[in-house]
Amino acid sequence: MKYISSPQNPIIKQLVQLQEKSKARRQSGTFLIEGRRELELAIKGGYSLQTILYTPDLLPESGLGPLQDIANAQYIEISHEVYQKLAYRDSTEGIIAVAESKDTSLEKLAIGSNPLILVAEAPEKPGNIGAMLRTADAAGLDAVIIANPKSDLYNPNIVRSSVGCLFTNTIATGTTDEIIDYLKSRNINIFCATLQDHANYHDQDYTIPCSIVVGTEATGLSQAWRDASTQNIIIPMQGEIDSMNVSVAAAVLIFEAKRQRQFK
Structure with missing residues (x-):
């Protein structure tokens, strides 16, 4: 299991770009989703998750729950500091994912x-x-x-x-x-x-x-x-x-x- 503690990590810097820049989302075909409910709805809606990042101290008692075994997803544990760097909201239960965009043509x-x-x-x-x-x-x-x-x-x-x-x-x-x-x-x-x-x-x-x-x-x-x-x-x-x-x-x-x- 990979662990990232620094907001200066290159992976985290790339994810910040996804959060902040439309161009980065368009070029990569990916975007960020925060929160258990949103992630479960995305899975139900047929979205593919590439990476799941989580910080254990913010997860509820049930942990990752149904999000703990997503096929082909990479799991990365992150520090609270990294989570705060990535999170767009304060109440997203310590979990963020990189998802693949859909073709909306x-x-x-x-x-x-x-x-x-x-x-x-x-x-x-x-x-x-x-x-x-x-x-x-x-x-x-x-x-x-x-x-x-x-x-x-x-x-x-x-x-x-x-x-x-x-x-x-x-x-x-x-x-x-x-x-x-x-x-x-x-x-x-x-x-x-x-x-x-x-x-x-x-x-x-x-x-x-x-x-x-x-x-x-x-x-x-x-x-x-x-x-x-x-x-x-x-x-x-x-x-x-x-x-x-x-x-x-x-x-x-x-x-x-x-x-x-x-x-x-």
Whole structure:
């Protein structure tokens, strides 16, 4: 069993780069996951773990538990000082792993005959992406597609804010034009949350194959989405503002679709 006590160890320096740099994650095809729950969800979601690093004094009484015998994974015991250097959060139970990224291209996206999909165009805040992934997991969506992503999916803020739902959802990424072509080629209706030429969201039929498309709070959806839309929809607002947090709006729309499908 390898043991690393110094934060200056070359392996640890490489892992710090994975934590901090999108380029390092992209070039290596790997990223870091912290915490027992997140790691168990990643394994359940089909992610491969290359290395598991742990510090015994922070592990719970059960130790590594089901994470102690992962096929083909290297195990490294690390000092508390090294753990603090790598850990993005304080409450991750003394365990961090190096995982292999997945191919999120549209070509790899497999969906059923009557899908319900969330599309988010150019979401900027990792916290909003994480919140939408949590909603998608709770609703059991068929897929989440990120159009024109501003950051890579394995940004530690997204991993953290999704509380592991990054690993439980089927996720794809692509350009707006690529995603529109993908949806139209499969006869998936496009409901765009936008103020232009809109109808109330609760007047639509979401029991058909459909995607719910949301944009940024600052600029909304691009013209390409508005042109491609089956129907533009809004959530009626009764206060002084004309929009709400994108993750909240997505949740309202998704669960209306789920309500209709439940009682179809």
